[in-house]
Amino acid sequence: MKIYLNGEFVSESDAKVSVFDRGFLYGDGVFETMRAYGGVVFRINEHIKRLRRSLGMIRLDLSLPESSLYEAIYDTLSANDLTEAVVRLSVSRGTGPIGLSMSLCGQPTLVIIAKPFTPYPQDYYDNGIRVVTTKIMRTPPDALNPMIKSLNFLNNIMAKAMADDAGAHEALMLSANGHLAECSVSNIFFVKEDILYTPSVKSGILDGVMRAQVLELACETGLGVVEGEFFPATLYRAHEVFVTNSTMEIMPVTTVDAVSYPVGHVTRRLMKAFFRYREQYVKYRQ
Structure with missing residues (x-):
């Protein structure tokens, strides 16, 4: 190398x-x-x-x-x-x-x-992954602005360690106000009544590049989008959940804490839309 x-x-x-x-x-x-x-x-x-x-x-x-x-x-x-x-x-x-x-x-x-690149197991995309909420709080913006993708990643490392201890794939962190923030290495989305929801940057998150891509695709495919501040109870009542980052792309979530979700049609629609977009993006830049 x-x-x-x-x-x-x-x-x-x-x-x-x-x-x-x-x-x-x-x-x-x-x-x-x-x-x-x-x-x-x-x-x-x-x-x-x-x-x-x-x-x-x-x-x-x-x-x-x-x-x-x-x-x-x-x-x-x-x-x-x-x-x-x-x-x-x-x-x-x-x-x-x-x-x-x-x-x-x-x-x-x-x-x-x-x-x-080592691909994630196909089972993750077919049947989803497990996410747990950790006690590790997302660093408050007044302490260190989460819009900075900092080398000091200990906050996220400790959250991921707690997820590993619980046998989960990802760790969900909350803000100081108890709102949903983001996972240790990914942004989180959820779907209810065919509306796509995700924590806003005001919730103390890094604005992921894949997060922005999904929001664009959602608008292009006619999905309603809501960015806001949500408590975990709102997530537990969702119909679908998925996470995103540059290596995972769009990965379905089928369990958050004790609540289960299907890999639903909105998630699959966005996954297909992303594959099409990615193919065109690469084709015209090679």
Whole structure:
């Protein structure tokens, strides 16, 4: 595996950053995870735009043109001879002496990793996955804005650990107000009376790229959409539930806590609409 590290490709064994890197010391940085299909990075523009937003929100100047980021991502795919892949791009504030001041740091550290995509089991898409609500609260916006896709992911890691302990596939986190927020690595949607519901950004969530894609597809297919703040009881009364992210795409949920749901017709309609859109997206960019 070849790793892109600060403008150069190095082997996996040589891909090292300093123990004084702020990403290691403090989780001081941001990242994006992307999917490549047939050598095409899906919705790369949206991922780069969100990366730039995250960088701006933590006052980190990468000083690299967007065109150079695009080139680096595709060069990483090419260097690893990959077409079906997961791409992880990470930016830390760089190295410097121990201390919290941003002024202590030098140049940012940029790492791009591309690895072959390993498909999720087909059973997950046919019969759904299990989600449990955890006691780990989503970080409140006043503490750390969830619109920042931060390297400091411990909040989500601990939530996922609790889901693993419960034998579930995903962990649902609530906001400080007890509203539905998001899962450890995905956004959540539910359907009631053929209306699609999902927590709004006011609920303390990251606005996922796949989340935006699903909202677009829902509108195009004539579904009503409601973004808002919902308590878990509203979710328990839903008719269908699914989660989304760039690697899962649209994944049905058949159990949340003690409540079961079918893999319903709205979920399947959106899955089919996404497959069509993805196929066209890749076809016209290859």
